[in-house]
Amino acid sequence: AQSVTQLGSHVSVSEGALVLLRCNYSSSVPPYLFWYVQYPNQGLQLLLKYTTGATLVKGINGFEAEFKKSETSFHLTKPSAHMSDAAEYFCAVSDSSGYALNFGKGTSLLVTP
Amino acid sequence: KAGVTQTPRYLIKTRGQQVTLSCSPISGHRSVSWYQQTPGQGLQFLFEYFSETQRNKGNFPGRFSGRQFSNSRSEMNVSTLELGDSALYLCASSFDGRAGYNEQFFGPGTRLTVL
Numbered sequence: 001a002q003s004v005t006q007l008g009s010h011v012s013v014s015e016g017a018l019v020l021l022r023c024n025y026s027s028s029v030p031p032y033l034f035w036y037v038q039y040p041n042q043g044l045q046l047l048l049k050y051t052t053g054a055t056l057v058k059g060i061n062g063f064e065a066e067f068k069k070s071e072t073s074f075h076l077t078k079p080s081a082h083m084s085d086a087a088e089y090f091c092a093v094s095d096s097s098g099y100a101l102n103f104g105k106g107t108s109l110l111v112t113p
Numbered sequence: 114k115a116g117v118t119q120t121p122r123y124l125i126k127t128r129g130q131q132v133t134l135s136c137s138p139i140s141g142h143r144s145v146s147w148y149q150q151t152p153g154q155g156l157q158f159l160f161e162y163f164s165e166t167q168r169n170k171g172n173f174p175g176r177f178s179g180r181q182f183s184n185s186r187s188e189m190n191v192s193t194l195e196l197g198d199s200a201l202y203l204c205a206s207s208f209d210g211r212a213g214y215n216e217q218f219f220g221p222g223t224r225l226t227v228l
Binding site for chain 2: 042045095
């Protein structure tokens with residue numbers, strides 16, 4: 001079954017510091033991978049996705065992620081954190097049907113001044 | 114264009130009651146998916162509808178059901194509510210439901226509290 005594991009339920013960074021949110025996947029087929037962000041009292045917004053092709057994926061708000069098959073990882077990074085990046089981040093993989101997403105438990109990002 | 118709308122945004126029910134949640138997808142989208150979000154279990158897939166047909170279903174008891182109308186609007190129903198059903202219920206719409214090809218747009222959710 002396709003699944004993802006997010007390492008670290010809470011991550012704290014200083015404003016301007018590098019953001020690194022970790023996600024490892026398990027999939028019996030080439031995976032489709034996603035990162036979503038959720039702000040308080042809102043739904044999820046897609047940051048970026050990997051399907052095929054280039055392994056370095058650029059998304060919105062300056063985020064990017066690199067698909068590493070050898071490490072079964074899809075970590076999310078941003079060079080310089082902003083206060084507005086404070087939110088819950090979810091890594092997800094499409095399930096075997098291709099029509100549903102299996103989400104990780106989420107990582108809460110705190111950005112301190 | 115308008116995003117995914119969910120009504121109501123907040124709901125309080127008591128155990129044993131039933132509840133119906135509504136989701137209006139983005140215009141032109143024919144696939145609607147439902148997810149349950151709880152602090153303990155995280156985000157879990159409930160079911161997906163496309164052209165009024167349930168195409169995919171998650172591992173939830175039969176108390177959870179849904180339907181989709183000809184205009185792609187969808188409802189989900191939970192009968193005989195239990196305390197553990199308290200959650201944020203998220204609806205997502207996409208053009209055809211294929212997660213790798215078409216972005217799923219999420220609504221703001223309905224916060225259900227069961228007392």
